[in-house]
Amino acid sequence: MSSPDYAQELRIALLAVQRATLLTKTVFHNNAKGTLDKADASPVTIGDFGAQALIISALQHNFPNDEIVAEEEAKDLRENERVRATVWELVKNTKLSDAAGEKELGGAIQSPEAMLDIIDKGDSKGGRSGRIWAIDPIDGTKGFLRGGQYAVCLALMVDGDVKVGVLGCPNLPVNDSEPLTEDIGADATDAEGKGVLFSAILGQGAASRPLQKGALADPSKITMKPITNISDATFCESVEAGHSSQGDAAAIAKKLGITKNSVRMDSQAKYGSIARGAGDLYLRLPTSKSYVEKIWDHAAGDLIVREAGGQVTDAENKRLDFSQGRRLEVNKGVVAAPKDVHPHVIEAVMSVLGSK
Numbered sequence: 429m430s431s432p433d434y435a436q437e438l439r440i441a442l443l444a445v446q447r448a449t450l451l452t453k454t455v456f457h458n459n460a461k462g463t464l465d466k467a468d469a470s471p472v473t474i475g476d477f478g479a480q481a482l483i484i485s486a487l488q489h490n491f492p493n494d495e496i497v498a499e500e501e502a503k504d505l506r507e508n509e510r511v512r513a514t515v516w517e518l519v520k521n522t523k524l525s526d527a528a529g530e531k532e533l534g535g536a537i538q539s540p541e542a543m544l545d546i547i548d549k550g551d552s553k554g555g556r557s558g559r560i561w562a563i564d565p566i567d568g569t570k571g572f573l574r575g576g577q578y579a580v581c582l583a584l585m586v587d588g589d590v591k592v593g594v595l596g597c598p599n600l601p602v603n604d605s606e607p608l609t610e611d612i613g614a615d616a617t618d619a620e621g622k623g624v625l626f627s628a629i630l631g632q633g634a635a636s637r638p639l640q641k642g643a644l645a646d647p648s649k650i651t652m653k654p655i656t657n658i659s660d661a662t663f664c665e666s667v668e669a670g671h672s673s674q675g676d677a678a679a680i681a682k683k684l685g686i687t688k689n690s691v692r693m694d695s696q697a698k699y700g701s702i703a704r705g706a707g708d709l710y711l712r713l714p715t716s717k718s719y720v721e722k723i724w725d726h727a728a729g730d731l732i733v734r735e736a737g738g739q740v741t742d743a744e745n746k747r748l749d750f751s752q753g754r755r756l757e758v759n760k761g762v763v764a765a766p767k768d769v770h771p772h773v774i775e776a777v778m779s780v781l782g783s784k
């Protein structure tokens with residue numbers, strides 16, 4: 429099933445992300461998040477597993493022939509009955525309050541066993557041909573555990589090109605024009621006035637809408653903020669020093685004349701925040717370790733920023749190439765900025781990284 433304008437894909441993606449955030453919000457408020465350590469020593473929680481199950485179930489119901497690349501796998505759940513039971517309770521009990529929307533997503537998953545198989549349907553190798561969805565059920569798991577920002581991320585790629593992107597950010601302000609504060613990444617809440625869904629379709633611009641419980645709210649167009657003086661820019665970076673070289677980012681900011689401290693927050697909430705003009709730049713500079721970025725950490729954010737009038741490249745000024753499989757094999761780092769100032773930012777990036 430497909431539509432040339434991707435309207436149906438966007439609608440299902442929005443509903444699926446909305447439903448998954450209801451689950452993650454429940455977990456966010458629980459003291460026990462059911463954390464396990466993955467083989468690479470990074471954390472995964474019952475929220476990650478549950479959100480992935482709900483999103484894949486919705487995609488399979490609507491687009492049964494599409495492939496899916498998702499971050500998590502069910503192996504640890506198959507081996508841990510207690511955690512599996514907790515995830516199943518959450519998945520079984522999370523429904524959109526809008527019955528029509530819930531029906532569009534195909535309703536409930538039938539059994540714990542079906543849930544495990546659904547989670548493992550996200551094992552596509554990715555690549556350059558066909559329709560492939562990329563899912564990050566919780567991006568910023570460390571932020572999620574810390575009580576910071578996190579995002580539920582979903583993108584559709586067709587022949588290696590991102591066509592649709594959705595980010596659900598339960599702990600960001602609803603209001604697009606609320607400027608970023610330095611503490612946005614700490615002690616985040618999903619209280620009144622929080623929660624936003626960002627979205628974009630290639631060639632059709634980017635939008636935001638309040639993340640709410642019932643039917644989808646109406647969208648508002650978002651655009652990046654024009655920068656007249658780069659030294660006034662607000663730049664965003666990861667909270668995690670191990671994910672991005674903060675020393676290099678500071679040197680680049682200095683070179684651009686930026687005196688404000690960076691805004692540090694977890695997850696693709698950074699892409700959404702600059703796309704809506706709450707911040708200006710996103711810098712993710714390669715660390716000394718040879719880490720290769722994953723497609724689900726960037727696909728939706730890359731499209732949303734570009735459709736809001738930005739440019740997104742790696743630190744060598746190459747566009748992010750999502751056609752290489754599950755990882756961004758040919759890219760290093762991320763530099764996102766309004767289109768007209770991006771060359772200027774890249775010049776500073778290259779000068780700082782080149783002189784090392």
Ligand SMILES: Nc1ncnc2c1ncn2[C@@H]1O[C@H](COP(=O)(O)O)[C@@H](OP(=O)(O)O)[C@H]1O
Nearest residue numbers: 566567568569570666668670671694695719725
């Ligand atoms: N050494 C590393 N360098 C860069 N990114 C890393 C990394 N280790 C993990 N990550 C990725 O960074 C993501 C979080 O992004 P950010 O640092 O912007 O908050 C993680 O997503 P998950 O939380 O979904 O696992 C993970 O995929």
Ligand SMILES: [Mg+2]
Nearest residue numbers: 564567568725
């Ligand atoms: Mg991630």
Ligand SMILES: [Mg+2]
Nearest residue numbers: 499564566567
């Ligand atoms: Mg994740």
Ligand SMILES: [Mg+2]
Nearest residue numbers: 470471499569
């Ligand atoms: Mg992870």
